[in-house]
Amino acid sequence: MAEAKNNNLSASLEDYLEAIYNLSGEFNTARSKDIAKLLGVSKSSVTGALRVLKERGLAHYKPYDSITLTKTGRKAAAEIARKHNILKSFFINVLGIETDIAHQAACKAEHTLGAEVISRLLCFIEFVTKHNAKGYDWANKFKKFYKNCKK
Amino acid sequence: MAEAKNNNLSASLEDYLEAIYNLSGEFNTARSKDIAKLLGVSKSSVTGALRVLKERGLAHYKPYDSITLTKTGRKAAAEIARKHNILKSFFINVLGIETDIAHQAACKAEHTLGAEVISRLLCFIEFVTKHNAKGYDWANKFKKFYKNCKK
DNA sequence: TATTATAGTTAGGCTTGCCTAACTTTGTAA
DNA sequence: TTACAAAGTTAGGCAAGCCTAACTATAATA
Numbered sequence: 001m002a003e004a005k006n007n008n009l010s011a012s013l014e015d016y017l018e019a020i021y022n023l024s025g026e027f028n029t030a031r032s033k034d035i036a037k038l039l040g041v042s043k044s045s046v047t048g049a050l051r052v053l054k055e056r057g058l059a060h061y062k063p064y065d066s067i068t069l070t071k072t073g074r075k076a077a078a079e080i081a082r083k084h085n086i087l088k089s090f091f092i093n094v095l096g097i098e099t100d101i102a103h104q105a106a107c108k109a110e111h112t113l114g115a116e117v118i119s120r121l122l123c124f125i126e127f128v129t130k131h132n133a134k135g136y137d138w139a140n141k142f143k144k145f146y147k148n149c150k151k
Numbered sequence: 152m153a154e155a156k157n158n159n160l161s162a163s164l165e166d167y168l169e170a171i172y173n174l175s176g177e178f179n180t181a182r183s184k185d186i187a188k189l190l191g192v193s194k195s196s197v198t199g200a201l202r203v204l205k206e207r208g209l210a211h212y213k214p215y216d217s218i219t220l221t222k223t224g225r226k227a228a229a230e231i232a233r234k235h236n237i238l239k240s241f242f243i244n245v246l247g248i249e250t251d252i253a254h255q256a257a258c259k260a261e262h263t264l265g266a267e268v269i270s271r272l273l274c275f276i277e278f279v280t281k282h283n284a285k286g287y288d289w290a291n292k293f294k295k296f297y298k299n300c301k302k
Numbered sequence: 303t304a305t306t307a308t309a310g311t312t313a314g315g316c317t318t319g320c321c322t323a324a325c326t327t328t329g330t331a332a
Numbered sequence: 333t334t335a336c337a338a339a340g341t342t343a344g345g346c347a348a349g350c351c352t353a354a355c356t357a358t359a360a361t362a
Contacts, residue, residue, distance in 0.1 A: 012319065032340060045320055047341055064327060064340060095271040105268045112263035117256045120246040123300035127293050142278050149274035163349065183310060196350055198311055203348095215310060215357060 009056075011111035014080050015039055016049040017058060018107070020069055021077030029066040083110055083118060090125040094139050096146065160207075162262035165231050166190055167200040168209060169258070171220055172228035180217040234261055234269060241276045245290045247297065 009017065019038045023030035036046045050067065053059035058073030069077060084106045091102035110118050132138050160168065170189045174181035187197045201218065204210035209224030220228060235257045242253035261269050283289050 010318075033338085041319090042321060043340060044322080044342075048319075091268060095268070095275060097268055097271060101265060101267050105264045108263040112259040113256045114252060116252050117242060117246070117248055120248060120297065123297050124246060124293060126300060127296045142275060145278045146271065146274050149277060161348075184308085192349090193351060194310065195312075195352080199349075 009058075009076070011108055013049060013052060013056075014111065015107055016046070016053060017069070017073060017077045018080050018084065020053075020059065020067060021074065021081055024069065029068050032067065035067075080110070083122060086122050086125055087118075090128075094125075094128060094142060096139075096143060160209075160227070162259055164200060164203060164207075165262065166258055167197070167204060168220070168224060168228045169231050169235065171204075171210065171218060172225065172232055175220065180219050183218065186218075231261070234273060237273050237276055238269075241279075245276075245279060245293060247290075247294060 016035065016039065019035045020030045023034050023038065032043055032046045032050070035041075036043045039046075050059060050061045053073065054061040058070055058076060060068045060070060087109050088102050088106040091097040091105060092099060095102075097105070113121070128138055167186065167190065170186045171181045174185050174189065183194055183197045183201070186192075187194045190197075201210060201212045204224065205212040209221055209227060211219045211221060238260050239253050239257040242248040242256060243250060246253075248256070264272070279289050
C-alpha cells in the first residue's frame with residue numbers, strides 16, 4: 001500500500017523533502033540534479049534519498065522518471081517549510097544573521113531541538129514579532145545591544 | 152606531542168567532553184560507567200569516544216586508567232557547558248520547557264545552529280534577561296501569550 | 303591469597319549518509 | 333537516425349556512532 005509511515009524523518013530526509021517541495025513549486029516536478037545542487041550533495045545521494053522517501057510513502061519515484069511528492073509528502077514538506085521559514089526570518093530579522101547561515105541553521109534546527117522546543121520557540125518568535133509591530137522595536141533594540149555583547 | 156587539534160568536535164564528542172567535565176567536577180576524575188549512564192550509551196561507545204578525545208589532545212586516557220581532561224579539554228568543555236547552560240535556562244525559564252527536554256535540546260543546539268547563530272542567540276537571551284530584570288517581565292508575558300498560541 | 307563481581311575493553315556488526323567512478327537512459331542536434 | 337552530452341543510476345567504499353557478546357583487568361571480600 002505504500003502508505004506513509006510518518007515516523008520521524010531524519011534531518012537529512014527532511015532536507016530532501018523540503019528541497020523537492022520548494023523546487024516543485026515552480027514546475028510541479030523536481031529534478032534530481034537540482035536537488036543535488038540545492039543541497040550540495042552528489043547525484044547518487046539524491047537517488048538514495050528518493051528511494052527512502054518512496055518507501056515511506058512521501059514521494060513518487062521511479063528510476064528515470066519525474067519526481068513528485070505524494071499528498072502526505074506535500075503536507076509534511078509544507079509543515080517543515082513553514083517552521084523553517086519562521087525560524088529563518090527570526091534569525092535574519094531579529095538576530096541579524098546573514099541569509100545563508102540563517103537558512104542552514106533553520107534547516108537543521110527542528111530536528112535537533114525537538115518538537116516541544118520548536119513549538120514554543122515559534123510562539124516566542126511570534127510574540128516578539130507582535131511586540132515589534134506594536135512599536136516596541138525589538139529588532140532594533142537588540143541590534144544596539146548586540147554591539148556591546150561579547151558571547 | 153598529542154597537541155590539541157581543536158578542529159570542531161562532533162556533537163557526539165562534545166557530549167562526551169561535557170559529560171566528563173561535569174562528572175569530574177565532583178571527584179576530579181570521571182568513570183566510564185558514569186559517562187555511559189549519563190549519556191545513555193553503552194560502555195563500549197564510551198571507550199571509543201575516549202580514544203578519539205585522547206587523539207585530539209582533549210583527554211588523558213589509558214585503558215583501565217582514570218579519565219581526566221587535558222587543559223585544552225577542560226577549556227573546551229567549560230565553554231561548551233557555559234553556552235549549554237545559558238540556552239538551557241532560556242528554554243526553561245523563558246520558554247517554559249521541561250528540564251530534561253531543555254537539557255537535550257541545549258546539548259545539541261550549538262552544533263546544529265552553528266557558532267554565529269549561537270553567539271547571537273546567547274546575546275539575545277542576555278538581552279531578554281536584562282529586560283526581565285528591569286521589570287519588563289518577558290517570561291511572564293510570554294507565558295500568557297503561549298496559552299493562545301498554536302504552532 | 304583465591305574467588306568473584308564489577309568495570310572496562312575488544313571484536314565484529316549494523317545503520318545512516320555521504321562519496322567517486324563507471325554505467326545506463328534520455329533527449330538533443332547534426 | 334545516429335551520436336553525443338546531460339541526467340540519472342548502480343556498485344562499491346568510507347566514516348561516524350552506536351550496539352551486543354565475549355573477553356580481561358581490577359578491586360573487594362571471604
